Amino acid sequence: MAEEQVGLSAGNVSTISRRGFIVMAGAFAASSGWAASPPAPATIRILSPKGAAIIDPNxxxxxxxxxxxWAEGPVWVPHQNALLFSDPPANIMRRWSRRGGVSVFLKPSGAAVFDPKLVREAGSNGLALGTDGALLIADSGSRALVRVDLATRRRSILVDRWRGERFSSPNDLHVARSGxxxxxxxxxxxxxxDASPLKEVEQNGVYRWTPGGEAVLVDGALTRPNGVALSPDERRLYVSVSDEKAPRIMAYDLDAGGMPRNSRVFLDAxxxxGPGLPDGMKVSAGGILFCSAPGGxxxxxxxxxxxxLIANGGPIANCAFGEDGRTLFMTANDRVLRVRLKINALHG
Structure with missing residues (x-):
């Protein structure tokens, strides 16, 4: 499906993204012994009176x-009272809880075997819980959607191809109520x-997959599709585009079958x-979009x-709601942040 208002080709996008620059800079700092300055204290800026009802500026x-x-893909696991989050370039998934602090949950979190000359992010990226409570992974390294049994940590591939061709590096995912x-x-x-010899699928796509079925292309015209989320009524799909030349968030009105009827630019970023690009996002039960964008x-x-706007002087890649629904977790470059909300984002 062709999008409206945008006409860039994938070939016009630089090979190294801003995120790639940040990761490489961090690697240089570690190898050279140079220590970067700590990020500035996070600030909360209220931009509308409606915002003051959602979060306290103090x-x-x-x-x-x-x-x-590079912290990414947080998801709250209610029955464990814990947060899981990815570190794609390190190929690690970590777990945080109030009682146990931070620990390694999966290593490797993605591909166990890969060529480091060809693969930059071998680990897991976006995380979600399936309708059966299992962990679902947008697995960048394995180039697939992966299911993990949280009790046994046994992995199984859900889908890894479109029309017989392997995906490039699945980045983020959202599970509809239908599964x-x-x-x-x-x-x-x-x-x-895009120039990688590993690339098989021509487009950088947005897809919809149903259990027992095949992946269906929702939109193949976006240069850098990234974060994805549904509105509470599941009639609108949001997709962020991390294109440095045209950063934006798209909105798609969905038909009864969950496929787009039209598209438009929701936010011209x-x-x-500020630092960062449109990246991960979550939508509260009340329809408020919590989304990464330049500035935080x-x-x-x-x-x-x-x-x-929540800002800490660096990019904020993704977020998740957790605990009693009034906690917002944010993956912010080399760290994970936590702040309380005034609303229950999970239940309205």
Whole structure:
């Protein structure tokens, strides 16, 4: 499906993304002994009176984990009272809980065998819980959607191909109430991006997969599809586009079969300033979009009105709601942040 208002080709996008630059800079710092300055204390800026009803501008933003190559894909696991999150370049999935702190949950979290000259992110990326409570992974390294039994940690591949061709590096996913999974497949996992000899699928796509079925292409015209989320009524799909030349968040109106009827630019992020690009996102039960964008994590109304901004001087890649529904977790470059909300984001 062709998107509206945008006409860039994948060949116009630089091979190394801003995230890639950040990861390489961190690797250089570690190898050379140079220590980067710690990030500035996180700030909460209220942009609309509606934002003040969601988050207190004086709320304390805690760091609950640090020393991560690139923190991504957080998901709250209720029956464990724990947060799981990915570190794609380190090929590790970590677990945090109030009682146990931070520990390694899966290593490797993605591909066990890979060529480091060709693969830049071998680990897991976006995480979600399936309708059966199992952990679902957008596995960048294994180039597949993967299911993990949380009790046994046994892995199984759900889908790894579109029309017989392997995906590039699945990045993020959202599970619909029906069990269908929407996911994105940019080339971020490849060292050479679109030019990688490993790339099989021509497009960088947004897909929908249903258990027992095949992946169906939702949109193949986006240059760098990344974060993905559904509105509470599941009639709208949001997809972030981490294209440095045209950063934006797309919105798709869905038909009864979960496929798009039309698309539009929901947020033109080229007007925003600061580190980062549109990346991961979550939608609260009340329809508020918590989304990564240049400058930090924005809270947007369903009409794209900016309500609040959480910033810590660096990129914020993704987020998740957890604990009693009033906690927001954020993966922010080399750390994970936690802040309390005024609303229950999971139950309205």
């Amino acid at each position: 709320a304390v933003v805690e760091t609950i984990a640090d020393g991560i190559a 269908a999974i929407y996911f994105t497949d940019p080339p971020y996992g490849f060292a050479d991006g 080229s007007t925003l300033h 994590l924005y809270l947007l109304s369903p009409e794209a009105e900016p309500l609040a």
